[in-house]
Amino acid sequence: MGLADIKTFKHLENDVISVNRCCACGACIAYCENQAFNVIEMKNYTPQFKTDKSVENCKECGYCYYICPQTEPLLDRLKEIHLVKDEIGNIIDIFAAKTTNEQIKKVGQDGGIVSTLLTYLFDTNNIDAAIVSEYDENYKPIPKIIYSKDELVRSAGTRYSISSNILPLKDLTQIAEDIISQKKRIYDADQLRIAFIGTPCQCRAISKMKLLNIKPAHVISIVIGLFCFENFDYDKLMDTLKSKSQINPSEIKKTNIKKNFFVTSKDDSVKEVNIKDLDDAVRNHCHECDEFVGKFSDLSIGASGAPTGYSMILTRTEKGRSLIDSLLATGYIERYIIPANQISEWRPKKINWLKKMTSLKVKK
């Protein structure tokens, strides 16, 4: 491949952004800023050149194109590395579990596994920070770097709109400085250990960066993927919820999908919105996504297939497996006990279910 063949941000604009295929993960910007090229930014969920001058200043290195989760290059190699042989990827173990932490039980979306994992990683000093998602006052998801388990309560629960979780990685120096000021500890930004939580598309971008061994993915020490059937455009979702359930964004306490879309307001009343009414609010990039459980992570976590109150956990790498083993051994989480008469059929049944959900997503 000659230099002239290298795909640049202009190609990304043509092939992904202008045709509404961008998932707004923020990988292109986080990479560009880490190289101090600083030519692109995120505006209204859309990566774009900062100024007209930025077009000339673009180094045309091509990395933004290759690490984009919506582009084809690197995917075959990624599958090889992650031992992906089918639509749900490599699975070492699959089981259901729930948190034993009473506070997380109240705020977690399902089994509270993600927040408990992060609690354990902070407690055992295995991470310096985690990238999660919080809400602003209008129930809009915002990506957030957190530095302690005390901040986990605000981030627990599922946000059914984009949270550009890779974007905060654009400024590792700031993250290191935050740690220095909060924990009074000197930190080299390149030595940070950050847990990443994200949807399958976001995990795909992190994995592409790791494959190329480029910043800022070098500071991601564990990748926790969430199951994801689809995600919604924030404005369209809120407009539909307002018209169908007369609920304002600032009044929402929790949202949940169980066949239909359920909205719990701050006075604890629950309203149900037909999921079909939200079809027009689904983000366009989700229509072409073939990942339901996410294949490129250390662990995948979701509700689908788990008994109520539990989460389904797929361990995918040795790192993911040993982390979950530690959580079980230390009592942070408890495993769902499969009834004796279902033991032999449980695993194949759950795997089939996840494959079925994946093909349903692809068909939709």
Ligand SMILES: Cc1cc2nc3c(=O)[nH]c(=O)nc-3n(C[C@H](O)[C@H](O)[C@H](O)COP(=O)(O)OP(=O)(O)OC[C@H]3O[C@@H](n4cnc5c(N)ncnc54)[C@H](O)[C@@H]3O)c2cc1C
């Ligand atoms: C858009 C979306 C769609 C989903 N669809 C399905 C589905 O169809 N079927 C299914 O079984 N599971 C789905 N999930 C996953 C599920 O809702 C739970 O997130 C998962 O079961 C973990 O629950 P928990 O109680 O262990 O997590 P918790 O302890 O509640 O922690 C959840 C974590 O996810 C992070 N998070 C929340 N929203 C986002 C977001 N938009 N982007 C990135 N990170 C986020 C939070 O910051 C928190 O760290 C979806 C998740 C998302 C974000």
